[in-house]
Amino acid sequence: MIEVKAISKSFGEVKAVKEVTFTAPNNQVTALLGANGAGKTTSLRMIYSLITPDAGQVLIDGIDPKEQPEAARKLLGVLPDTRGLYLRLTARENIEYFGQLHGMNDDDIKSRTESLVKDLRMEDFIDRKTDGFSQGQRVKVAIARALVHDPQNIILDEPTNGLDVMSTRGVRAFLNKEKQRGKCILFSSHVMQEVSAVSDEILVVSDGKVRASGTELELHQQTGQKNLEDAFVHIVTNGEGHE
Protein backbone atom coordinates (compact mmCIF):
# COMPACT_ATOMS: atom_id res chain seq x y z
CA MET A 1 0.00 0.00 0.00
CA ILE A 2 1.21 3.46 -0.89
CA GLU A 3 0.11 6.45 1.13
CA VAL A 4 0.83 9.94 -0.13
CA LYS A 5 0.24 12.85 2.25
CA ALA A 6 0.30 16.39 0.89
CA ILE A 7 3.59 16.19 -1.02
CA SER A 8 4.85 19.31 -2.80
CA LYS A 9 7.86 20.04 -4.96
CA SER A 10 9.20 23.17 -6.62
CA PHE A 11 11.98 23.53 -9.16
CA GLY A 12 13.15 27.10 -8.74
CA GLU A 13 10.09 29.29 -9.31
CA VAL A 14 8.02 26.52 -10.81
CA LYS A 15 5.68 24.65 -8.45
CA ALA A 16 5.56 21.25 -10.12
CA VAL A 17 3.51 19.43 -7.49
CA LYS A 18 1.14 21.06 -4.98
CA GLU A 19 -0.01 19.12 -1.93
CA VAL A 20 -0.88 15.86 -3.65
CA THR A 21 -2.67 13.42 -1.35
CA PHE A 22 -4.02 9.94 -2.11
CA THR A 23 -3.81 6.30 -1.13
CA ALA A 24 -3.13 3.41 -3.49
CA PRO A 25 -4.36 0.26 -1.72
CA ASN A 26 -3.36 -3.36 -2.35
CA ASN A 27 -5.39 -5.47 -4.77
CA GLN A 28 -6.05 -2.47 -6.93
CA VAL A 29 -4.75 -0.62 -9.97
CA THR A 30 -4.59 3.12 -9.32
CA ALA A 31 -4.00 5.48 -12.22
CA LEU A 32 -2.64 9.01 -12.31
CA LEU A 33 -4.29 10.52 -15.36
CA GLY A 34 -2.98 13.82 -16.61
CA ALA A 35 -1.67 15.74 -19.59
CA ASN A 36 2.05 16.05 -20.28
CA GLY A 37 3.62 18.34 -17.70
CA ALA A 38 0.77 17.92 -15.21
CA GLY A 39 3.16 16.76 -12.50
CA LYS A 40 2.72 12.98 -12.82
CA THR A 41 6.37 12.06 -13.22
CA THR A 42 7.51 14.41 -10.45
CA SER A 43 4.87 12.99 -8.11
CA LEU A 44 5.94 9.44 -8.89
CA ARG A 45 9.61 10.33 -8.46
CA MET A 46 8.85 11.61 -4.97
CA ILE A 47 6.86 8.49 -4.19
CA TYR A 48 9.74 6.23 -5.18
CA SER A 49 12.08 8.62 -3.37
CA LEU A 50 14.32 9.53 -6.25
CA ILE A 51 13.72 13.14 -5.27
CA THR A 52 12.80 14.48 -1.86
CA PRO A 53 9.49 16.32 -1.40
CA ASP A 54 9.75 19.91 -0.16
CA ALA A 55 6.83 19.11 2.14
CA GLY A 56 4.57 16.18 2.92
CA GLN A 57 5.18 12.50 3.50
CA VAL A 58 5.15 9.22 1.60
CA LEU A 59 4.61 5.85 3.25
CA ILE A 60 5.33 2.56 1.48
CA ASP A 61 3.65 -0.20 3.52
CA GLY A 62 4.05 2.14 6.45
CA ILE A 63 7.75 2.86 5.85
CA ASP A 64 8.90 6.42 5.27
CA PRO A 65 11.53 6.39 2.46
CA LYS A 66 13.06 9.53 3.96
CA GLU A 67 14.06 7.60 7.04
CA GLN A 68 14.71 4.17 5.52
CA PRO A 69 15.36 4.66 1.81
CA GLU A 70 16.78 1.18 1.18
CA ALA A 71 14.02 -0.59 3.10
CA ALA A 72 11.36 1.36 1.18
CA ARG A 73 12.96 0.57 -2.18
CA LYS A 74 12.90 -3.15 -1.40
CA LEU A 75 9.10 -2.89 -1.17
CA LEU A 76 8.88 -1.08 -4.50
CA GLY A 77 9.26 -2.13 -8.11
CA VAL A 78 9.50 0.85 -10.41
CA LEU A 79 9.38 1.28 -14.16
CA PRO A 80 10.51 4.89 -14.47
CA ASP A 81 10.05 7.32 -17.29
CA THR A 82 13.62 6.67 -18.47
CA ARG A 83 14.13 2.95 -18.81
CA GLY A 84 17.35 2.40 -20.73
CA LEU A 85 18.96 -1.03 -20.67
CA TYR A 86 22.61 -2.07 -20.73
CA LEU A 87 23.08 -2.75 -24.39
CA ARG A 88 26.13 -4.98 -24.12
CA LEU A 89 24.40 -7.26 -21.63
CA THR A 90 21.74 -9.81 -22.52
CA ALA A 91 18.18 -9.32 -21.32
CA ARG A 92 18.78 -12.01 -18.70
CA GLU A 93 21.97 -10.34 -17.47
CA ASN A 94 20.14 -7.01 -17.18
CA ILE A 95 17.54 -8.68 -14.97
CA GLU A 96 20.14 -10.61 -12.96
CA TYR A 97 22.12 -7.44 -12.20
CA PHE A 98 19.13 -5.82 -10.54
CA GLY A 99 18.33 -9.04 -8.69
CA GLN A 100 21.84 -9.08 -7.28
CA LEU A 101 21.56 -5.44 -6.26
CA HIS A 102 18.42 -6.44 -4.36
CA GLY A 103 20.52 -8.96 -2.48
CA MET A 104 18.76 -11.99 -3.99
CA ASN A 105 20.61 -15.29 -4.27
CA ASP A 106 21.28 -16.92 -7.64
CA ASP A 107 18.55 -19.58 -7.30
CA ASP A 108 15.87 -17.02 -6.47
CA ILE A 109 16.95 -14.82 -9.35
CA LYS A 110 16.82 -17.76 -11.71
CA SER A 111 13.37 -19.01 -10.76
CA ARG A 112 11.88 -15.51 -10.63
CA THR A 113 13.39 -14.68 -14.04
CA GLU A 114 11.84 -17.86 -15.48
CA SER A 115 8.38 -16.91 -14.28
CA LEU A 116 8.75 -13.33 -15.59
CA VAL A 117 9.95 -14.65 -18.95
CA LYS A 118 6.81 -16.76 -19.14
CA ASP A 119 4.40 -14.05 -17.98
CA LEU A 120 5.84 -11.38 -20.25
CA ARG A 121 6.54 -13.75 -23.16
CA MET A 122 10.23 -13.03 -23.44
CA GLU A 123 11.37 -16.53 -24.45
CA ASP A 124 12.62 -15.45 -27.89
CA PHE A 125 15.00 -12.75 -26.76
CA ILE A 126 15.87 -13.38 -23.12
CA ASP A 127 19.43 -14.50 -23.94
CA ARG A 128 20.14 -11.91 -26.62
CA LYS A 129 22.09 -8.72 -26.09
CA THR A 130 19.58 -5.90 -25.75
CA ASP A 131 21.21 -3.73 -28.41
CA GLY A 132 18.71 -3.48 -31.25
CA PHE A 133 15.67 -4.58 -29.24
CA SER A 134 12.29 -3.26 -30.31
CA GLN A 135 10.49 -0.79 -28.07
CA GLY A 136 8.16 -3.56 -26.87
CA GLN A 137 11.04 -5.91 -26.04
CA ARG A 138 12.84 -3.14 -24.19
CA VAL A 139 9.84 -2.29 -22.03
CA LYS A 140 9.31 -5.95 -21.17
CA VAL A 141 12.92 -6.32 -20.06
CA ALA A 142 12.67 -3.08 -18.09
CA ILE A 143 9.52 -4.30 -16.33
CA ALA A 144 11.07 -7.68 -15.56
CA ARG A 145 14.20 -5.97 -14.24
CA ALA A 146 12.13 -3.66 -12.03
CA LEU A 147 10.07 -6.51 -10.62
CA VAL A 148 12.75 -9.17 -10.26
CA HIS A 149 12.44 -9.01 -6.46
CA ASP A 150 8.66 -9.53 -6.66
CA PRO A 151 7.76 -6.35 -4.75
CA GLN A 152 4.40 -5.75 -3.13
CA ASN A 153 4.10 -2.27 -4.66
CA ILE A 154 4.48 -1.61 -8.37
CA ILE A 155 4.89 1.87 -9.86
CA LEU A 156 4.93 2.41 -13.60
CA ASP A 157 5.42 5.74 -15.34
CA GLU A 158 3.60 5.68 -18.69
CA PRO A 159 4.22 1.94 -19.08
CA THR A 160 2.78 1.50 -22.55
CA ASN A 161 4.19 4.68 -24.07
CA GLY A 162 5.28 3.96 -27.62
CA LEU A 163 4.17 0.32 -27.60
CA ASP A 164 2.20 -1.40 -30.35
CA VAL A 165 -1.16 -3.03 -29.71
CA MET A 166 0.17 -6.52 -29.00
CA SER A 167 2.79 -5.35 -26.56
CA THR A 168 0.28 -3.05 -24.85
CA ARG A 169 -2.14 -5.91 -24.35
CA GLY A 170 0.68 -8.06 -23.03
CA VAL A 171 1.63 -5.47 -20.43
CA ARG A 172 -2.02 -4.96 -19.45
CA ALA A 173 -2.55 -8.68 -18.99
CA PHE A 174 0.57 -8.85 -16.87
CA LEU A 175 -0.60 -5.99 -14.64
CA ASN A 176 -3.98 -7.66 -14.20
CA LYS A 177 -2.31 -10.85 -13.15
CA GLU A 178 -0.17 -9.00 -10.63
CA LYS A 179 -3.32 -7.35 -9.25
CA GLN A 180 -4.91 -10.79 -8.81
CA ARG A 181 -1.86 -11.69 -6.76
CA GLY A 182 -2.79 -8.88 -4.36
CA LYS A 183 -0.28 -6.25 -5.47
CA CYS A 184 -0.64 -2.50 -5.16
CA ILE A 185 -0.23 -1.05 -8.64
CA LEU A 186 0.16 2.66 -9.30
CA PHE A 187 0.70 3.90 -12.82
CA SER A 188 0.60 7.15 -14.72
CA SER A 189 -0.72 7.77 -18.19
CA HIS A 190 -2.10 10.43 -20.48
CA VAL A 191 -3.97 7.89 -22.61
CA MET A 192 -7.68 7.61 -21.79
CA GLN A 193 -8.31 4.10 -23.19
CA GLU A 194 -5.32 2.85 -21.29
CA VAL A 195 -6.57 4.17 -17.98
CA SER A 196 -10.08 3.11 -18.79
CA ALA A 197 -8.96 -0.43 -19.60
CA VAL A 198 -6.93 -1.31 -16.53
CA SER A 199 -7.56 0.99 -13.61
CA ASP A 200 -9.89 0.57 -10.66
CA GLU A 201 -9.39 4.08 -9.37
CA ILE A 202 -8.47 7.18 -11.34
CA LEU A 203 -6.80 10.32 -10.01
CA VAL A 204 -7.03 13.23 -12.41
CA VAL A 205 -3.90 15.34 -12.12
CA SER A 206 -3.59 18.81 -13.56
CA ASP A 207 -1.29 21.71 -12.79
CA GLY A 208 0.42 19.77 -10.00
CA LYS A 209 -2.82 18.98 -8.11
CA VAL A 210 -5.24 16.08 -7.84
CA ARG A 211 -8.41 17.59 -9.31
CA ALA A 212 -10.73 14.64 -8.95
CA SER A 213 -10.68 10.98 -8.03
CA GLY A 214 -12.87 7.91 -8.17
CA THR A 215 -13.77 5.01 -10.45
CA GLU A 216 -14.44 5.82 -14.07
CA LEU A 217 -18.16 5.67 -13.43
CA GLU A 218 -17.90 8.01 -10.47
CA LEU A 219 -15.99 10.51 -12.61
CA HIS A 220 -18.78 10.35 -15.21
CA GLN A 221 -21.31 11.05 -12.54
CA GLN A 222 -19.32 13.86 -10.91
CA THR A 223 -19.01 15.71 -14.21
CA GLY A 224 -22.21 14.69 -15.92
CA GLN A 225 -20.26 13.40 -18.90
CA LYS A 226 -20.66 10.11 -20.75
CA ASN A 227 -17.07 9.15 -21.38
CA LEU A 228 -13.73 9.49 -19.66
CA GLU A 229 -12.26 11.93 -22.15
CA ASP A 230 -15.09 14.43 -21.74
CA ALA A 231 -15.02 13.95 -18.00
CA PHE A 232 -11.27 14.60 -18.00
CA VAL A 233 -11.59 17.78 -20.05
CA HIS A 234 -14.46 18.96 -17.84
CA ILE A 235 -12.32 18.46 -14.73
CA VAL A 236 -9.09 20.10 -15.92
CA THR A 237 -10.87 23.11 -17.43
CA ASN A 238 -13.08 23.61 -14.36
CA GLY A 239 -16.21 22.82 -16.32
CA GLU A 240 -15.54 25.34 -19.04
CA GLY A 241 -15.48 22.59 -21.58
CA HIS A 242 -13.39 22.46 -24.70
CA GLU A 243 -10.36 24.71 -25.15
Next chain:
Amino acid sequence: MNKQILTVTKKEIKDNVRDKKSLMSSIFMGAVFMPILFAVMINFIFNMQKDKAESQLEIAISGSENAQSFMNFVKTKDVKIKPFSGDPKRAIENKDEEAVVVIPDNFSENFSKGTPAKIEVYYDATAKGATNVTQGRIKSLINEYSQTIGMTRLQLRGISPILLRAVVVEDHDVSTAQSKGAQILMMLPYALILGLFMGSMYLAIDTMAGEKERNSLESLLLNPIKRSHLLTGKLLATISFGLMTMVITLITFKLVMPFMPLEKMGVTIDLGLKNLSILALVLAPLAFLAASLQTIVATFSKSFKEAQTYVGILIIVPMIPSMALMLMPVKEKLWMMAIPVLSQNLIINQIMRGEQVATISIIVTILGSLFIGVLLALAAIKLYNRESLLFSD
Protein backbone atom coordinates in the same frame (compact mmCIF):
# COMPACT_ATOMS: atom_id res chain seq x y z
CA MET B 1 33.74 -5.73 1.43
CA ASN B 2 30.09 -5.04 0.77
CA LYS B 3 28.63 -7.56 -1.66
CA GLN B 4 26.61 -4.96 -3.54
CA ILE B 5 29.73 -2.92 -4.28
CA LEU B 6 31.36 -5.98 -5.84
CA THR B 7 28.19 -6.68 -7.83
CA VAL B 8 28.45 -3.23 -9.37
CA THR B 9 32.18 -3.59 -10.02
CA LYS B 10 31.75 -6.99 -11.66
CA LYS B 11 28.93 -5.78 -13.87
CA GLU B 12 30.85 -2.71 -15.04
CA ILE B 13 33.92 -4.79 -15.87
CA LYS B 14 31.86 -7.42 -17.71
CA ASP B 15 29.94 -4.72 -19.56
CA ASN B 16 33.07 -2.88 -20.68
CA VAL B 17 35.19 -5.89 -21.52
CA ARG B 18 32.52 -6.67 -24.12
CA ASP B 19 33.06 -3.30 -25.70
CA LYS B 20 35.81 -3.68 -28.27
CA LYS B 21 36.05 0.06 -28.71
CA SER B 22 36.77 0.62 -25.05
CA LEU B 23 39.38 -2.12 -24.93
CA MET B 24 41.04 -0.74 -28.03
CA SER B 25 41.23 2.79 -26.73
CA SER B 26 42.39 1.92 -23.24
CA ILE B 27 44.45 -1.22 -23.37
CA PHE B 28 45.74 -1.20 -26.89
CA MET B 29 46.41 2.50 -27.41
CA GLY B 30 47.66 3.19 -23.92
CA ALA B 31 49.46 0.04 -22.96
CA VAL B 32 50.68 -1.56 -26.17
CA PHE B 33 50.82 1.02 -28.90
CA MET B 34 52.54 3.76 -26.87
CA PRO B 35 55.59 1.71 -25.77
CA ILE B 36 56.05 0.32 -29.28
CA LEU B 37 55.78 3.77 -30.81
CA PHE B 38 58.29 4.89 -28.22
CA ALA B 39 60.77 2.20 -29.22
CA VAL B 40 60.32 2.91 -32.92
CA MET B 41 60.89 6.64 -32.34
CA ILE B 42 64.06 6.09 -30.34
CA ASN B 43 65.43 3.74 -32.99
CA PHE B 44 64.61 6.22 -35.70
CA ILE B 45 66.25 9.19 -34.00
CA PHE B 46 69.29 7.17 -33.03
CA ASN B 47 69.83 5.72 -36.50
CA MET B 48 69.35 9.07 -38.16
CA GLN B 49 72.04 10.68 -36.06
CA LYS B 50 74.35 7.70 -36.36
CA ASP B 51 73.98 7.61 -40.15
CA LYS B 52 74.82 11.26 -40.47
CA ALA B 53 77.81 11.05 -38.15
CA GLU B 54 79.29 8.02 -39.83
CA SER B 55 78.30 8.40 -43.46
CA GLN B 56 80.47 10.12 -46.04
CA LEU B 57 80.11 13.87 -45.76
CA GLU B 58 78.64 15.53 -48.78
CA ILE B 59 79.19 19.26 -49.19
CA ALA B 60 77.41 21.55 -51.59
CA ILE B 61 80.05 24.12 -52.58
CA SER B 62 79.73 27.14 -54.75
CA GLY B 63 82.86 28.95 -56.00
CA SER B 64 85.20 25.98 -55.55
CA GLU B 65 87.40 27.39 -58.34
CA ASN B 66 88.29 30.26 -55.97
CA ALA B 67 90.15 28.04 -53.50
CA GLN B 68 92.22 25.32 -55.09
CA SER B 69 94.28 24.45 -52.03
CA PHE B 70 91.19 24.19 -49.81
CA MET B 71 89.59 21.89 -52.34
CA ASN B 72 92.71 19.72 -52.40
CA PHE B 73 92.61 19.53 -48.62
CA VAL B 74 88.96 18.60 -48.65
CA LYS B 75 89.57 15.82 -51.15
CA THR B 76 92.06 14.16 -48.83
CA LYS B 77 89.34 13.95 -46.19
CA ASP B 78 87.06 11.56 -48.06
CA VAL B 79 84.41 14.19 -48.67
CA LYS B 80 82.10 14.17 -51.61
CA ILE B 81 81.95 17.54 -53.35
CA LYS B 82 78.69 18.59 -54.88
CA PRO B 83 79.03 21.70 -57.09
CA PHE B 84 76.36 24.23 -56.21
CA SER B 85 75.06 27.27 -58.02
CA GLY B 86 72.16 29.53 -57.23
CA ASP B 87 70.83 31.15 -54.08
CA PRO B 88 72.16 29.29 -51.02
CA LYS B 89 69.53 30.84 -48.73
CA ARG B 90 66.69 29.58 -50.84
CA ALA B 91 68.25 26.13 -51.15
CA ILE B 92 68.29 25.88 -47.34
CA GLU B 93 64.79 27.24 -46.96
CA ASN B 94 63.46 24.80 -49.54
CA LYS B 95 65.29 21.99 -47.74
CA ASP B 96 67.15 21.18 -51.00
CA GLU B 97 70.41 21.27 -49.06
CA GLU B 98 71.17 20.89 -45.37
CA ALA B 99 74.15 23.24 -45.63
CA VAL B 100 75.83 25.20 -48.42
CA VAL B 101 79.47 26.37 -48.48
CA VAL B 102 80.18 29.50 -50.49
CA ILE B 103 83.72 30.51 -51.32
CA PRO B 104 83.69 34.20 -52.34
CA ASP B 105 85.57 35.53 -55.37
CA ASN B 106 88.05 37.46 -53.23
CA PHE B 107 89.06 34.33 -51.29
CA SER B 108 92.38 33.65 -53.06
CA GLU B 109 93.30 37.36 -53.04
CA ASN B 110 92.90 37.61 -49.25
CA PHE B 111 94.46 34.20 -48.80
CA SER B 112 97.67 35.19 -50.67
CA LYS B 113 97.89 38.51 -48.76
CA GLY B 114 97.71 36.65 -45.48
CA THR B 115 94.57 38.47 -44.32
CA PRO B 116 91.65 36.30 -43.09
CA ALA B 117 89.96 34.80 -46.09
CA LYS B 118 86.27 34.21 -45.70
CA ILE B 119 84.30 30.99 -46.34
CA GLU B 120 80.54 31.31 -45.88
CA VAL B 121 78.50 28.44 -44.45
CA TYR B 122 74.74 28.59 -44.84
CA TYR B 123 72.48 26.41 -42.66
CA ASP B 124 69.37 26.54 -40.53
CA ALA B 125 70.33 26.30 -36.88
CA THR B 126 66.72 25.67 -35.87
CA ALA B 127 66.41 22.67 -38.15
CA LYS B 128 66.03 19.36 -36.34
CA GLY B 129 68.10 16.24 -36.30
CA ALA B 130 70.81 15.47 -38.77
CA THR B 131 71.37 19.02 -40.11
CA ASN B 132 73.27 19.95 -36.98
CA VAL B 133 75.57 17.01 -37.44
CA THR B 134 76.28 18.04 -41.04
CA GLN B 135 76.97 21.70 -40.38
CA GLY B 136 79.14 20.78 -37.38
CA ARG B 137 81.25 18.48 -39.51
CA ILE B 138 81.65 21.14 -42.22
CA LYS B 139 82.77 23.74 -39.71
CA SER B 140 85.30 21.48 -38.06
CA LEU B 141 86.66 20.61 -41.49
CA ILE B 142 87.15 24.28 -42.30
CA ASN B 143 88.71 24.93 -38.89
CA GLU B 144 91.11 22.09 -39.39
CA TYR B 145 92.18 23.52 -42.73
CA SER B 146 92.52 26.98 -41.25
CA GLN B 147 94.71 25.71 -38.42
CA THR B 148 96.90 23.66 -40.76
CA ILE B 149 97.54 26.70 -42.96
CA GLY B 150 97.99 29.00 -39.96
CA MET B 151 100.54 26.74 -38.35
CA THR B 152 102.46 26.34 -41.59
CA ARG B 153 102.62 30.11 -41.93
CA LEU B 154 103.97 30.56 -38.39
CA GLN B 155 106.53 27.84 -38.86
CA LEU B 156 107.70 29.49 -42.09
CA ARG B 157 108.32 32.66 -40.05
CA GLY B 158 110.18 30.67 -37.42
CA ILE B 159 107.52 30.94 -34.70
CA SER B 160 106.33 27.97 -32.75
CA PRO B 161 102.60 27.43 -33.34
CA ILE B 162 102.34 26.42 -29.68
CA LEU B 163 102.47 30.10 -28.76
CA LEU B 164 99.02 30.52 -30.20
CA ARG B 165 97.58 28.26 -27.62
CA ALA B 166 97.69 30.42 -24.51
CA VAL B 167 94.82 28.63 -22.83
CA VAL B 168 93.56 25.15 -23.50
CA VAL B 169 90.11 23.91 -22.57
CA GLU B 170 89.99 20.38 -21.32
CA ASP B 171 86.51 18.80 -21.14
CA HIS B 172 85.55 16.90 -18.03
CA ASP B 173 81.99 15.68 -18.56
CA VAL B 174 81.04 14.02 -15.31
CA SER B 175 77.64 12.83 -16.42
CA THR B 176 77.52 9.07 -16.39
CA ALA B 177 76.73 7.23 -19.54
CA GLN B 178 73.27 6.63 -18.10
CA SER B 179 72.27 10.24 -17.55
CA LYS B 180 73.36 11.24 -21.07
CA GLY B 181 71.07 8.82 -22.80
CA ALA B 182 68.33 9.55 -20.32
CA GLN B 183 67.76 12.84 -22.09
CA ILE B 184 66.21 11.00 -24.98
CA LEU B 185 64.21 8.88 -22.62
CA MET B 186 62.71 11.90 -20.85
CA MET B 187 59.39 11.04 -22.46
CA LEU B 188 59.19 7.69 -20.66
CA PRO B 189 57.50 8.94 -17.45
CA TYR B 190 54.87 10.64 -19.53
CA ALA B 191 54.30 7.51 -21.57
CA LEU B 192 53.80 5.41 -18.43
CA ILE B 193 51.49 7.88 -16.70
CA LEU B 194 49.55 8.57 -19.88
CA GLY B 195 48.88 4.86 -20.32
CA LEU B 196 47.37 4.76 -16.88
CA PHE B 197 45.13 7.77 -17.52
CA MET B 198 43.99 6.33 -20.83
CA GLY B 199 43.24 2.98 -19.24
CA SER B 200 40.64 4.31 -16.84
CA MET B 201 39.30 7.11 -19.01
CA TYR B 202 36.83 5.06 -20.98
CA LEU B 203 35.32 3.39 -17.94
CA ALA B 204 34.93 6.64 -16.06
CA ILE B 205 32.97 7.99 -19.00
CA ASP B 206 30.91 4.86 -19.58
CA THR B 207 29.97 4.26 -15.95
CA MET B 208 28.95 7.88 -15.35
CA ALA B 209 27.93 9.77 -18.49
CA GLY B 210 27.16 6.53 -20.34
CA GLU B 211 24.59 5.63 -17.69
CA LYS B 212 22.87 8.96 -18.34
CA GLU B 213 23.04 8.69 -22.10
CA ARG B 214 21.56 5.18 -22.07
CA ASN B 215 18.81 6.46 -19.73
CA SER B 216 19.59 3.65 -17.33
CA LEU B 217 20.63 5.81 -14.38
CA GLU B 218 17.18 6.36 -12.91
CA SER B 219 16.38 2.65 -12.82
CA LEU B 220 19.77 1.92 -11.32
CA LEU B 221 19.30 4.46 -8.53
CA LEU B 222 16.01 2.83 -7.54
CA ASN B 223 17.74 -0.29 -6.32
CA PRO B 224 18.18 -0.65 -2.56
CA ILE B 225 21.84 0.30 -2.62
CA LYS B 226 23.43 3.39 -1.11
CA ARG B 227 24.65 5.79 -3.72
CA SER B 228 28.05 5.87 -2.06
CA HIS B 229 28.25 2.08 -2.51
CA LEU B 230 27.11 2.37 -6.10
CA LEU B 231 29.77 4.93 -6.87
CA THR B 232 32.43 2.96 -5.00
CA GLY B 233 31.63 -0.07 -7.13
CA LYS B 234 31.90 1.93 -10.32
CA LEU B 235 35.10 3.59 -9.14
CA LEU B 236 36.66 0.21 -8.36
CA ALA B 237 35.93 -0.97 -11.89
CA THR B 238 37.47 2.19 -13.31
CA ILE B 239 40.55 1.87 -11.09
CA SER B 240 40.98 -1.78 -12.04
CA PHE B 241 41.12 -0.85 -15.72
CA GLY B 242 43.71 1.83 -14.94
CA LEU B 243 45.80 -0.66 -12.95
CA MET B 244 45.49 -3.31 -15.61
CA THR B 245 46.62 -0.87 -18.29
CA MET B 246 49.52 0.23 -16.09
CA VAL B 247 50.73 -3.33 -15.57
CA ILE B 248 50.43 -4.15 -19.28
CA THR B 249 52.28 -0.93 -20.13
CA LEU B 250 55.14 -1.91 -17.84
CA ILE B 251 55.30 -5.40 -19.32
CA THR B 252 55.25 -4.04 -22.87
CA PHE B 253 58.07 -1.66 -22.02
CA LYS B 254 60.05 -4.49 -20.53
CA LEU B 255 59.46 -6.51 -23.72
CA VAL B 256 60.36 -3.75 -26.20
CA MET B 257 63.38 -2.62 -24.18
CA PRO B 258 65.75 -5.04 -25.98
CA PHE B 259 64.70 -3.49 -29.29
CA MET B 260 65.85 -0.02 -28.29
CA PRO B 261 69.49 0.87 -29.07
CA LEU B 262 70.00 1.75 -25.42
CA GLU B 263 73.47 0.27 -25.03
CA LYS B 264 74.79 2.05 -28.09
CA MET B 265 73.34 5.24 -26.67
CA GLY B 266 75.27 4.59 -23.50
CA VAL B 267 72.19 3.87 -21.40
CA THR B 268 71.35 0.85 -19.36
CA ILE B 269 67.89 0.99 -17.85
CA ASP B 270 67.49 -1.66 -15.27
CA LEU B 271 63.91 -2.88 -15.58
CA GLY B 272 64.51 -5.83 -13.31
CA LEU B 273 61.91 -7.17 -10.96
CA LYS B 274 62.87 -4.73 -8.23
CA ASN B 275 62.54 -1.61 -10.35
CA LEU B 276 59.37 -2.87 -12.02
CA SER B 277 57.88 -3.42 -8.57
CA ILE B 278 58.86 0.09 -7.50
CA LEU B 279 57.25 1.50 -10.63
CA ALA B 280 54.07 -0.49 -10.09
CA LEU B 281 53.98 0.54 -6.42
CA VAL B 282 54.28 4.26 -7.05
CA LEU B 283 51.97 4.23 -10.10
CA ALA B 284 49.18 2.23 -8.46
CA PRO B 285 47.92 5.06 -6.19
CA LEU B 286 47.97 7.28 -9.24
CA ALA B 287 45.44 4.94 -10.88
CA PHE B 288 43.16 5.62 -7.92
CA LEU B 289 43.66 9.36 -8.30
CA ALA B 290 43.19 9.34 -12.08
CA ALA B 291 39.98 7.29 -11.85
CA SER B 292 38.48 9.59 -9.19
CA LEU B 293 39.38 12.71 -11.11
CA GLN B 294 37.95 11.34 -14.36
CA THR B 295 34.81 10.16 -12.58
CA ILE B 296 34.22 13.62 -11.11
CA VAL B 297 34.55 15.25 -14.50
CA ALA B 298 32.33 12.62 -16.13
CA THR B 299 29.64 13.18 -13.46
CA PHE B 300 29.11 16.67 -14.77
CA SER B 301 28.58 15.55 -18.33
CA LYS B 302 25.22 14.65 -19.79
CA SER B 303 26.40 12.71 -22.76
CA PHE B 304 29.20 10.43 -23.79
CA LYS B 305 30.58 12.97 -26.22
CA GLU B 306 30.60 15.79 -23.73
CA ALA B 307 32.38 13.61 -21.20
CA GLN B 308 34.90 12.49 -23.78
CA THR B 309 35.85 16.09 -24.45
CA TYR B 310 36.29 17.05 -20.80
CA VAL B 311 37.96 13.85 -19.64
CA GLY B 312 40.20 14.02 -22.69
CA ILE B 313 41.43 17.41 -21.58
CA LEU B 314 42.44 15.83 -18.26
CA ILE B 315 45.19 13.94 -20.06
CA ILE B 316 47.06 17.21 -20.08
CA VAL B 317 47.37 16.98 -16.29
CA PRO B 318 50.14 14.37 -16.25
CA MET B 319 51.80 16.21 -19.11
CA ILE B 320 52.51 19.35 -17.09
CA PRO B 321 55.10 17.97 -14.64
CA SER B 322 56.63 15.75 -17.31
CA MET B 323 57.16 18.68 -19.65
CA ALA B 324 58.33 20.95 -16.85
CA LEU B 325 60.95 18.41 -15.78
CA MET B 326 62.11 17.98 -19.35
CA LEU B 327 62.68 21.72 -19.69
CA MET B 328 64.00 22.44 -16.21
CA PRO B 329 65.38 19.41 -14.46
CA VAL B 330 65.34 19.73 -10.68
CA LYS B 331 67.07 17.99 -7.84
CA GLU B 332 64.41 15.86 -6.24
CA LYS B 333 63.53 16.79 -2.67
CA LEU B 334 61.37 14.82 -0.28
CA TRP B 335 58.48 17.31 -0.26
CA MET B 336 58.16 16.94 -4.01
CA MET B 337 57.35 13.27 -3.47
CA ALA B 338 54.12 14.34 -1.77
CA ILE B 339 52.87 15.88 -5.02
CA PRO B 340 51.11 13.31 -7.19
CA VAL B 341 52.27 12.95 -10.80
CA LEU B 342 55.38 15.06 -10.09
CA SER B 343 56.63 12.43 -7.64
CA GLN B 344 56.03 9.56 -10.08
CA ASN B 345 57.88 11.53 -12.74
CA LEU B 346 60.84 12.08 -10.44
CA ILE B 347 61.03 8.44 -9.39
CA ILE B 348 60.82 7.15 -12.95
CA ASN B 349 63.60 9.57 -13.88
CA GLN B 350 65.70 8.31 -10.98
CA ILE B 351 65.26 4.72 -12.11
CA MET B 352 66.22 5.67 -15.66
CA ARG B 353 69.36 7.36 -14.44
CA GLY B 354 70.25 4.19 -12.58
CA GLU B 355 69.97 5.83 -9.18
CA GLN B 356 68.70 4.14 -6.06
CA VAL B 357 65.18 5.22 -5.16
CA ALA B 358 65.00 5.94 -1.44
CA THR B 359 62.39 3.92 0.44
CA ILE B 360 61.13 7.08 2.11
CA SER B 361 60.52 8.60 -1.35
CA ILE B 362 58.38 5.62 -2.30
CA ILE B 363 56.40 5.80 0.92
CA VAL B 364 55.81 9.55 0.64
CA THR B 365 54.79 9.14 -3.00
CA ILE B 366 52.26 6.43 -2.21
CA LEU B 367 50.79 8.30 0.75
CA GLY B 368 50.70 11.64 -1.06
CA SER B 369 48.91 10.24 -4.11
CA LEU B 370 46.56 8.11 -2.02
CA PHE B 371 45.62 11.10 0.13
CA ILE B 372 44.66 13.25 -2.84
CA GLY B 373 43.00 10.21 -4.43
CA VAL B 374 40.80 9.65 -1.36
CA LEU B 375 39.85 13.33 -1.25
CA LEU B 376 38.84 13.19 -4.91
CA ALA B 377 36.90 9.95 -4.40
CA LEU B 378 34.99 11.55 -1.51
CA ALA B 379 34.25 14.55 -3.69
CA ALA B 380 32.96 12.21 -6.40
CA ILE B 381 30.65 10.47 -3.90
CA LYS B 382 29.38 13.83 -2.68
CA LEU B 383 28.61 14.86 -6.25
CA TYR B 384 26.89 11.54 -6.91
CA ASN B 385 24.57 12.11 -3.96
CA ARG B 386 23.16 15.31 -5.39
CA GLU B 387 19.51 15.24 -6.30
CA SER B 388 20.29 17.19 -9.45
CA LEU B 389 22.50 14.34 -10.69
CA LEU B 390 19.69 13.19 -12.93
CA PHE B 391 18.85 16.59 -14.27
CA SER B 392 22.21 18.25 -14.74
CA ASP B 393 21.30 20.73 -17.43
